[in-house]
Amino acid sequence: MSDTIFGKIIAGEIPTPKIYEDEHCICINDIAPQAPTHVLIIPKKPIATLADADQTDQALLGHLMLAAGNVARQLGVENAFRLIVNNGADAGQTVFHLHLHLLAGKAFEEGMV
Ligand code: AMP
16 A cells, blocks of 8 residues: 555545545545535555556556546536546645545636646
């Protein structure tokens, strides 16, 4: 398991409520939400950044996307949500264990993406 905060949460060392969990990933509320709904989809496999994923992670990456859609449905935000991956410190990544941010519940401006 990674030595990051997410590795510790996955290992059960830091008790954290799970919105969703399966054999490959967990989903938790972000501790500092940037939107009314702000959850993190985190693979159990400790990949540091998206750029570190390789061909052997293809199915896992697809699994995370499907989990995001399922969690969005579970939370009732499937009609309007945004998924973000920060890759690298210069892109704002602070926890070096791959994760997807799922944000919903506010108006998103067009522009950046
Ligand atoms: P990033 O900046 O993309 O690496 O995102 C890391 C995210 O993890 C930030 O949005 C933090 O608020 C969030 N975070 C850090 N520690 C925890 C924690 N213990 N539980 C839930 N979210 C956390």
